[in-house]
Amino acid sequence: MSIENLSRCSVDALDKILGVPFPVLDDGFIRVIDYMGSDASIVQAARVSYGQGTKKINEDRGLIRYLMRHHHTTPFEMCEIKLHIRVPMDCWRQWIRHRTASVNEYSTRYSIAIDAAQKTDPVDWRKQAAGNRQGSEEAVDCEVGLELTRQESDFQSRSRELYDGRLAAGVAREQARKDLPLSTYTEAYWKINLHNLLHFLALRMEAHAQFEIRSYANIIGNEIVRLWCPLTWEGFLEYRLNAMTFSSTESNIIAMIAGGRIDEARKLAIASGLLSEENPQKKNRERDELNEKILRLNLPPLSADPQS
């Protein structure tokens, strides 16, 4: 046991951006306020677990990748970050569902609500996705977009008048706020450990996450975590964000296809409900997902047509 005084672990690249806001959406931002730990802290924590045995694992990068690959998640909890964010309440409703963070949000009970609501450019109105009940796709027509933006602007002005009018009439802030639109900006300090943050990013950087929260998640991942813990970030991209998973049945089907047993693969797909024998054209979302993955592996996808 050394009795020497330690210095706190710090990360120069992150220190350089401390406090500097990254703009998000029309009026939001993310700023790093404080942090604790680095890639080195993860390694240090893993090594207390491994004790004397770690002499052989002497390469930090390899150890971090090993931890990531084998879901040894506790060392990643040793890093902590605190962000100051400005975000529309609608987006915040999704964000706050991640229960493992510490939060202090601007109180519209205590103070007058922030006088800003998220505005949508005419070209940014997105159509309901055809194939995904909870998604969106390309923009609506330009003219429609112009009209929607005009209406939005009128409505947001009207909503603020209503709010200000209530305050002027002496109504308590806690009640006056009740009809503020979800587009109203709020601010918060949000503090979370790296393990939980990576879980947040895995879900919110994903292609199906809503555009708004994805915009925040991309900044946090690509602009902040990448600087803070570069080895962890690299491992996260490799073993999580860009990894592929095959279910037990999918693994078996792919093994059959790779082994040239196409017919057997079709039979398993039919038995598993991925393919309909009577109506091979029948859509099946899980089969579509599987075929995308099969194609990515340069193998022939399950086709509706047994001859192909």
Add this chain to the structure above:
Amino acid sequence: MSIENLSRCSVDALDKILGVPFPVLDDGFIRVIDYMGSDASIVQAARVSYGQGTKKINEDRGLIRYLMRHHHTTPFEMCEIKLHIRVPMDCWRQWIRHRTASVNEYSTRYSIAIDAAQKTDPVDWRKQAAGNRQGSEEAVDCEVGLELTRQESDFQSRSRELYDGRLAAGVAREQARKDLPLSTYTEAYWKINLHNLLHFLALRMEAHAQFEIRSYANIIGNEIVRLWCPLTWEGFLEYRLNAMTFSSTESNIIAMIAGGRIDEARKLAIASGLLSEENPQKKNRERDELNEKILRLNLPPLSADPQS
């Protein structure tokens, strides 16, 4: 070790109200959907801890009160309840900050938003509290209330038109919802263990909690937990909700007052910043709180005037 088959623990009084909605606010409700455990489960869990040693503690009520009094909280985690609630999003924003519950909320990304917003009766508009930045007090004037309610109604209609118009224009639900007012109702399944629920109730049944969430909390406490775990509820009222706490300094001041050493009590209050020697009339919120408690104990409060 008995190998006999057990039956599940159940509570008749709660079974009788399972699924039945308790109305809250103008269009909200709370329903119990399922539960696990009872007062008996708390006792059972406490006794595994106490092992053979529990022969003497053979009275359930006494044991539950002992656990409550001494903050032995883990046995209360053995009970779990699942509620179905309908609540304005504004109130839900406070509710969801309790991170220890499991939640499934109605998705306005997946489905069209519930077509209901919380409406305020003309007599229910509350004034900003004078003495408390985050509270409200009596109603605004009746005429003002009428006008506020009329404006609210117009605004809520307008907001729904805007939302419906966006959907009609093909905008994705996830984006169309962005300007819904916070008064829009949402629904959720909310599942929580009894320990965490009591913590929620201690904070949200408290007099300073906002009226809306207090209305929900009162139903949960007085109409649901009281039936479900009556001994625990009684202990909670006794040792938590209606208990008094004195800080270290407050305890010393009260001891001095009770011992007739009024002057000494004043000196300690001055030294502790509760009382200003130069300006004894100077308001001090902590002293006001202390004096309320002293009066409740039938002792003479700290007065501004040393002679009194």
Add this chain to the structure above:
Amino acid sequence: MSIENLSRCSVDALDKILGVPFPVLDDGFIRVIDYMGSDASIVQAARVSYGQGTKKINEDRGLIRYLMRHHHTTPFEMCEIKLHIRVPMDCWRQWIRHRTASVNEYSTRYSIAIDAAQKTDPVDWRKQAAGNRQGSEEAVDCEVGLELTRQESDFQSRSRELYDGRLAAGVAREQARKDLPLSTYTEAYWKINLHNLLHFLALRMEAHAQFEIRSYANIIGNEIVRLWCPLTWEGFLEYRLNAMTFSSTESNIIAMIAGGRIDEARKLAIASGLLSEENPQKKNRERDELNEKILRLNLPPLSADPQS
């Protein structure tokens, strides 16, 4: 909103084994004491999220598999189970690291320690694994095993004498216990929701988990969860326990191999550190894991020899 009274959700197959101990190790057990929810509760919770939109997703099995596949984990939190377990303290030290459960453990501070320690049969002493610093493999020689078991038995008797002697000398239970061996049995009520339980099972049913805790996990999974939530269990086996994951680089290497670009695959493996150009025989654990997966897919593994 129906105002009809509901009945609690129950599962006949689980009710039949309620309270009945499943033996584990030489003197341990697991009993189900209570539970809440079922596959139907998961579906119900998912559907509140999906609201009106769920008319099309009308098949429970498909919905549960969809949730499992897409990591929509919150509906699985709606189910809760409470187990009574008897387990050696050494195994319990691993178990208790899962922080998301509620626990009441037998108190050796309050009561005399359980008079039972885990015994090892002569054939059950396992050798240190050669290739894995934290694993074990086949049994030690029979004669050695006999001697180890004899020593164990003597030692455990001696440890109990020491403990009893301290108690007889009037030493406090909280101190007398300090030298009890880790093999001493303890008991606990352990309550956890299904989502967190599946996470526990994914880690502890895994081949690298220690034999002792794996024995408990296998009972919980195969004998309890399988009866309780059969659709969820099937989905868990399909999409978690028996699924395969490929990192980003692994996916690319496999695509190259499946596309016949073996040389390119080798180059990528070298660039990624999976293969050493200078010393292709050099062991690399990640490459070994990859090759196992490639073989499972009926594709040719990365070999040390470029010609093969």
Add this chain to the structure above:
Amino acid sequence: MSIENLSRCSVDALDKILGVPFPVLDDGFIRVIDYMGSDASIVQAARVSYGQGTKKINEDRGLIRYLMRHHHTTPFEMCEIKLHIRVPMDCWRQWIRHRTASVNEYSTRYSIAIDAAQKTDPVDWRKQAAGNRQGSEEAVDCEVGLELTRQESDFQSRSRELYDGRLAAGVAREQARKDLPLSTYTEAYWKINLHNLLHFLALRMEAHAQFEIRSYANIIGNEIVRLWCPLTWEGFLEYRLNAMTFSSTESNIIAMIAGGRIDEARKLAIASGLLSEENPQKKNRERDELNEKILRLNLPPLSADPQS
């Protein structure tokens, strides 16, 4: 929004002891490895909640005490500390039950167990408490203590021989450890936020906590948190550790006593089960606790004898 670069918040007094071990028990220690935040971070977080409204609350000490007094706990979560501790496994079993920390413990599966067990001096053997089933009191006789220490020493040597013998026989570390005594030292990194740490300290600095864990808690509180967040520490002592709480009934009894209505107080005590009318000498632990508090307030306690 300022775009200036921030510096990380640091605390000189804590920086000076970073890494330096505080000895605990015969061979344990606590070292601070890293931390995040300070009293200033708590104030900053509280002020984002209060927004513009905080101009008046411009004194940090007052604000922190206000937060502590009113159980506004989230700002205290903004501070985080990481300790390196060395502790007997018996004590660690209590410690780890605090589920809100992040932990990496020395692995005796991966590495050979630490060759140190907690030893007890002849004068440190404590008797079982007479009045409290889970406590201890004064030391056993000196001669008995000498004998107990001698036995302990023999036993610990024997246990290490057994362990070393198993390793020498090739037994896997994960199995060889099964009979290590609970007194064996382990090490861990333990990271926790200040709110949860204060909760830990409130329970473990308390007089009824076991001596061993109390020794660690006292160091953490008095030597570490006091330096790290001095205003919070002061508030914690004032409003938590040294505060007094009266139940609803206790408050009423004290009010009656202070108002001179002794007889009424006795009647309420009888009605509440604190006092037995038939047998006023009958022991009642809750009454004893109440009387201690009443005496601390310089009021006459509830006596068994109505005349007194």
